[in-house]
Amino acid sequence: MSALRYRSSRYAILGLLSLAPMSGYEIRKVASSSIGHFWSESYGQIYPTLRELVAEGLVRPLSRRGRAGRNRQEYEIRDKGREVLGGWRSERPKAQPPRNELLLKLFFGERGSIADHLAHVQHVLTSETDRLDRYRHLEEQIRRKWREHSSRPFWLMTVSYGRHLSEALIQWSQEAVSSLRREAATRSRRQSPRVRKRAR
Amino acid sequence: MSALRYRSSRYAILGLLSLAPMSGYEIRKVASSSIGHFWSESYGQIYPTLRELVAEGLVRPLSRRGRAGRNRQEYEIRDKGREVLGGWRSERPKAQPPRNELLLKLFFGERGSIADHLAHVQHVLTSETDRLDRYRHLEEQIRRKWREHSSRPFWLMTVSYGRHLSEALIQWSQEAVSSLRREAATRSRRQSPRVRKRAR
DNA sequence: AAATGCATGTAACGCGTTACATGATTTT
DNA sequence: AAAATCATGTAACGCGTTACATGCATTT
Numbered sequence: 019m020s021a022l023r024y025r026s027s028r029y030a031i032l033g034l035l036s037l038a039p040m041s042g043y044e045i046r047k048v049a050s051s052s053i054g055h056f057w058s059e060s061y062g063q064i065y066p067t068l069r070e071l072v073a074e075g076l077v078r079p080l081s082r083r084g085r086a087g088r089n090r091q092e093y094e095i096r097d098k099g100r101e102v103l104g105g106w107r108s109e110r111p112k113a114q115p116p117r118n119e120l121l122l123k124l125f126f127g128e129r130g131s132i133a134d135h136l137a138h139v140q141h142v143l144t145s146e147t148d149r150l151d152r153y154r155h156l157e158e159q160i161r162r163k164w165r166e167h168s169s170r171p172f173w174l175m176t177v178s179y180g181r182h183l184s185e186a187l188i189q190w191s192q193e194a195v196s197s198l199r200r201e202a203a204t205r206s207r208r209q210s211p212r213v214r215k216r217a218r
Numbered sequence: 219m220s221a222l223r224y225r226s227s228r229y230a231i232l233g234l235l236s237l238a239p240m241s242g243y244e245i246r247k248v249a250s251s252s253i254g255h256f257w258s259e260s261y262g263q264i265y266p267t268l269r270e271l272v273a274e275g276l277v278r279p280l281s282r283r284g285r286a287g288r289n290r291q292e293y294e295i296r297d298k299g300r301e302v303l304g305g306w307r308s309e310r311p312k313a314q315p316p317r318n319e320l321l322l323k324l325f326f327g328e329r330g331s332i333a334d335h336l337a338h339v340q341h342v343l344t345s346e347t348d349r350l351d352r353y354r355h356l357e358e359q360i361r362r363k364w365r366e367h368s369s370r371p372f373w374l375m376t377v378s379y380g381r382h383l384s385e386a387l388i389q390w391s392q393e394a395v396s397s398l399r400r401e402a403a404t405r406s407r408r409q410s411p412r413v414r415k416r417a418r
Numbered sequence: 419a420a421a422t423g424c425a426t427g428t429a430a431c432g433c434g435t436t437a438c439a440t441g442a443t444t445t446t
Numbered sequence: 447a448a449a450a451t452c453a454t455g456t457a458a459c460g461c462g463t464t465a466c467a468t469g470c471a472t473t474t
Contacts, residue, residue, distance in 0.1 A: 023435080023436090023459080023460050023461070024319075024460090024461090025460080025461085026317065026319055026322065026461090027461080027462080029322065030322055033322065033325070033326035036326060036329075037326075041425075041426090042425075042426065042427090043424070043425050043426075044425095052325075053321075053322065053325055055316065055321075056316045056317075056318040056321040056322065056325075057316060057317055057318065057321070057322055058315040058316060058317065058462090058463095059462090060462065060463055060464080061425095061426080061427075061428095061463090061464095062427090062428080062429095062462065062463060062464075062465095063461080063462060063463085065426065065427055065428085066427085066428085089424080089425060089426080089469080089470050089471075090424080090425060090426085091425090091426080100329070103326065104329065104330060106323075107323045107326065107327065107330045107334065108330065108331065108334040110337070110338060110341065111318075111319035111320040111322075111323055111338055112319055113319070113320075114317050114318075114319075115258040115434085115435085116255065116256045116257060116258060117226065117256075117257060117258065117314050117434095118256040118257065118311075118314075118379075119224075119226055119311035119312055119313070119314075120311040120313075121253075121255075121256040121257070121376045121379055122226065122229065122230055122233065122253065122256065122257055122311075123306075123307045123311055124372050124375050124376055125233070125252075125253055125256075125369075125372060125373060125376050126233035126236060126237075126303065126307065126372075127307065127369075127372040128368050128369040128372060129236075129300070129304065130304060130307045130308065131308065134307065134308040137310075138310060138311055141310065168328050169325075169327075169328040171397050171400075171401050172324050172325060172326075172327040172328060173325065174397070175324050175394050175397055175398075176321045176324055176325050178390060178393060178394070179318075179321055179390050179394075182386040182387070182389055182390040183383065183386055183387075183390075185386065186382040186383055186385065186386035187382070187383075189382055190378060190379050190382040190383075193378065194375050194378070194379075197371055197374070197375055200371075201371050223431080223432050223433070223463080223464090224432090224433090225432080225433085226433090227433080227434080241453075241454090242453075242454065242455090243452070243453050243454075244453095258434090258435095259434090260434065260435055260436080261435090261436095261453095261454080261455075261456095262434065262435060262436075262437095262455090262456080262457095263433080263434060263435085265454065265455055265456085266455085266456085289441080289442050289443075289452080289453060289454080290452080290453060290454085291453090291454080315462085315463085317462095
C-alpha cells in the first residue's frame with residue numbers, strides 16, 4: 019500500500035471521544051485503563067491525530083471552560099465523526115501480522131541454555147496469572163458498576179477475550195515448563211549416561 | 219529509545235541462517251512456512267538486513283555455485299553470528315504492544331449493527347478452526363519427520379502455543395456469538411415490546 | 419520560592435510493508 | 447519467441463514509540 023494503511027489510531031481516538039469529550043492527556047489515560055488490555059496509544063500519535071480529526075470536521079475543540087482551570091483542551095466528537103466511526107466498525111478487522119519474540123527464541127532454542135528458556139516461560143506464567151486476576155476484577159467491576167449501560171455486553175466480551183487468552187497461556191506455559199525440564203534431563207543424561215541411576 | 223530498538227528482524231534472519239545456509243528469497247519462503255505462525259518477515263527487511271549482517275561479520279556470502287544455476291546468493295552464519303544469536307536468546311523477550319482491531323470495534327460497538335459484529339466474530343471462529351487444523355497437522359508432521367532432531371521439542375512448543383491460543387479463541391468466539399445473539403434479541407424486544415410473545 | 423505534577427506538543431528514530439523496477443532462467 | 451517464475455533490490459510510505467522541550471497550576 020503506497021497510499022494509506024489502516025490508520026487505526028484515528029478510530030481508537032474517535033471511539034474514545036464517542037464515549038465522552040476528552041483532552042489529549044485524558045485520552046492517553048483512559049486508553050491505558052479501559053482499552054489498555056488490547057490497545058496502546060501514545061502522545062506522539064494522539065496530538066497530531068486530534069488536529070487531523072479537527073481539520074476533517076470529525077471532531078470539535080470545546081471552549082476552554084473545562085471544570086479545572088487547567089491549561090487543557092477538550093475535544094468532542096461530531097456527527098460526521100460518528101458516521102465515519104460507524105463505517106470503520108462495519109469493515110472486517112485487520113489482524114496485525116504476528117511477531118512473537120518468545121516463540122522466536124524458543125524456535126531457535128536448540129543450542130541455548132534451558133535455564134534461560136525456563137526463565138522466559140516462567141515469566142509468562144507469572145505475568146499471565148497476574149493478568150488473569152486483573153481480568154477477573156475488571157469483569158466483576160463492569161458487572162457491578164455498569165449494570166444498565168448499553169455497552170456492558172460489549173465490554174464484557176473484550177474482557178472475556180483477554181481471560182480466555184490468559185488462561186490458554188497459563189496452561190501452555192505450565193506444559194512448556196514440563197517439556198523444558200524433561201529436555202534438561204535428557205541433555206544431562208546424554209552428557210553423562212553413567213549417572214543415570216543417580217537421577218531417581 | 220532514540221537510538222536503537224529491538225531489531226528483532228536481525229535475529230529472526232540470523233536464526234534461520236543458524237539452521238542452514240540460505241538466500242534472501244529462501245529466507246522469505248522458509249520464514250513464512252516454519253516460523254510463519256508467529257513471525258513475519260518481508261523482503262524490504264531481509265535484503266538490507268543481510269547486508270548489515272555481512273558488514274558486521276555475523277554472516278558470510280557463499281560462493282555462487284548454489285546447486286541451481288540460478289542467479290541466487292546464499293549466506294552462511296559465522297561463529298560470531300552464533301554468539302550474537304545466543305546473547306539475544308538469553309535476554310527476556312519483549313512483548314509487542316497489543317493492537318487488536320477486533321476488540322477495538324467490539325468495545326465501541328454499542329451503536330453498531332449486531333450483524334456486523336456477528337460477522338467479525340464468526341470470521342474469527344472459522345479462521346481459528348482452520349488454523350487449529352493446520353496446527354494439528356503440523357504437530358503430527360514434526361513428530362513423524364523430525365523424530366531425532368534436537369530442535370524437535372522446541373518446535374513442538376511453538377506449535378503447542380498456537381494450538382492453545384486457537385482453542386481459546388474458538389471458545390471465546392462461540393461465547394461471543396451467543397452474547398451477540400442475546401444482545402440482538404434484547405434490542406428487538408426493546409424496540410417493539412408488544413411483539414415479545416411472538417418470539418417464542 | 420521551589421518542587422511537583424498536569425498538559426500539550428514535536429523531532430528523531432526504528433520498524434515494517436507494499437509496490438515497483440530489473441533481469442535472469444526455465445518452461446511452454 | 448513468449449510467458450512464467452525465480453530472485454534481488456529499493457523507494458515511498460505509514461505507523462508508532464521515545465525522548466525531549468515547554469510552560470502553567472498547584473502544592474509544599
